[in-house]
Amino acid sequence: MPISVNDAPLLAAQSLGLVRGGRELFHDLSVEVYGGQLWQxxxxxxxxxxxxxxxxxxxxxxxxxxxxxxxxxxxxLGHQTAVKALLSPRENLQWHVSGAGLYSDDQVDDALARLGLRGYEDVPSHTLSAGQHRRVNLARLFLSDACLWLLDEPFTAIDKQGVDETQSLLASHVDGGGAVVMTSHQALQVSCNVNTLNLVQGVVS
Amino acid sequence: MQRQHPQSCSRGCLLSVPHTGQFCARVLRRQLLLAVRRPIEIGNPLLFFAIVIVLFPLGLGPSPERLVSFAPGVLWITALLSNLLTSDAVFRSDFDDGSLEQLILAPQPLFFSALAYILAHWLTTGLLLAAVSPVFALMLNLPVSALGALFVSLLLGTAVLSLLGGIGAALTVGLKRGGILISLLILPLYMPVLIFGTAAVQAAMTGAPSGPYLAILGAMLSLAIALAPLAIATGLKVSIDA
Incomplete structure (x- = not known):
């Protein structure tokens, strides 16, 4: 379903340059992200x-x-999961500090179930593994109604099946008119087109 | 694995997010629940308060006349130090697990969410310190007529201390060991609160009205509520950026 915001970029970076520790990481980097695009x-x-x-x-x-x-x-979604060890996965998502919408118990349970966390809704998060923490964080993708997703290494510590499911979620988000910008060392296997931005070679394709 | 609402994107750009009041209530509830789930964090400042107060009769001698002359200062300085002890932790765990990044990126103004964090901190430290202070005041032979002034001055004063402590916490949260630095940063700011807090109790002991001092504490609190969250929000953004 095409949406009206397709005409304007959801994110526009204009001639970005960054120097860290005396080394130039990138310079004059311009990129525009539109709805329906997936950038890696x-x-x-x-x-x-x-x-x-x-x-x-x-x-x-x-x-x-x-x-x-x-x-x-x-x-x-950054490197850190923002999952509080003392709160259960359900509480973590319902009271998330990112200021996203108000979710019902059913919505949250459904999102957790899709990430294989059925039965873990009410246990304290410190009993979960590192990969399960990442999954609780990824459940926000199911709940969020944001158009633009910025994902930094979303597949870290996620098992193979989880990676496949997350990739199909990304594809359906892009098909629905949303946009994704993500970093990953893995080659993406998604049904939609992938725009690549290579920081070393400076290639935008 | 199909998305439940494929059309949700078009809705999302209208941003159906909770308004600021709802969000602050959510943050407050979350922080209070986190505190209740780790009761030692609530108990520590109270135990510190109790133990330090008990040390004073041991050091100064048990004579009731001497104790009563020191009581307002002793009670206030101990409350101030136990507040300082906990200030460091206000944003620490959220910084460590990445929640702070999410809070800063939230569409709601950081001013009010920072205020909710401080309110939660005050409810779990300052309010409880003020509540138990009359017991320890009687132990130091403070006259019953001064208990009301002590309670109210601590109630107002610790709220100012929590707000000021939040500024120090926000500025030092990015540092591995901010413990001493936060004391150096905010102890000078604590001085006016200490001066007027003890003055209110001393006035009540001598039978003078403590109202003017409490009014000044109230004015300090109003000023701190208006300005401290600005400094906290900026401090958090700088700490996350560094």
Whole structure:
């Protein structure tokens, strides 16, 4: 279903440049993300992928050149899961500090079930494994109604089946008119087109 | 694995997010639940308060006349220190697990969510300290007529301390060991609160009206509510950026 926001970019980065520790990570990087696009940012460790993501989502505000326009509030999933060990997965999602919508118990349970966490809704999160923490965090993708998803290494510590399911979720989000910008070292196997931004070679394709 | 609402994207751009009041209530409830689930965090400042107060008769001698002359200062300084002890932890665990990044990116103004964090901190430290303080005041032979002034001055004063402590916590949350630095940053700001807090209790002991001092504490609280969250919000953004 095409949506009206397709004409305007959901995220526009204009001539971004970043120098860290005397090394230029990228310069004059411009990118526009429209609804219906999936962007994968590639680069070796230390190439500046996470720094770029933090600039794009707005956590880094100083120390770089260029500017970022964000007409919509993005959903950002970072390296850290933001899952509180003392709260249950359900409480974590319902009372999330990201300020997203108010979800009913059923919505949250449904999202958790889709990520294989049925039966774990009410246990304290500190009894869950690292991968399950990541899954609780990924459940936000099912609940969120944000157009733009900024995902930094979403597949870390996720098993193979989980990776496949997350990829099909990304594809259906893009098909529905949303946009995804993500970093990953894995080759994506999704049904939609993948735009690649390689930070080392500076190639946008 | 199909998305439940494929059309939700078009809705999302209209941003169906809870309004600020709802969000602050959610943050407050979350912080209070976290505190209740770790009762030692609530108990620590109270135990510290109790133990330090007990140390004073041991050090100063048990004579009731001497104790009563020190009582307002002793009670206030101990409450101030136990508040300082807990300030460091206000944003620490949220910084460590990434919740703070999410809070900063939330569409609701950080001013009010920071205020909700501080309110939760005050409810679990300052309010409880004020509530138990009359017991320890009697132990130090403080006259019963001064208990009301002590309670109200601590109630108002610890709220100011929590707000000021939040500024220090926000500025030092990105540092591995911010413990001493936070004390150096905010102890000077605590001084006016201490001066007027003890003055209110001393006035009540001598039978003078403590109202003017409490009014000044109230004015400090109003000022701190208006300005401290600005500093906290900016401090958090800087700490996350660094």
């Amino acid at each position: 940012i590639e680069g070796a460790n230390g190439a500046g992928k996470t720094s770029l993501m933090r600039i794009l989502c707005g956590l880094s505000r100083y120390g770089f050149e260029g500017k970022v326009l964000r007409p919509v509030t993005p959903l950002y």
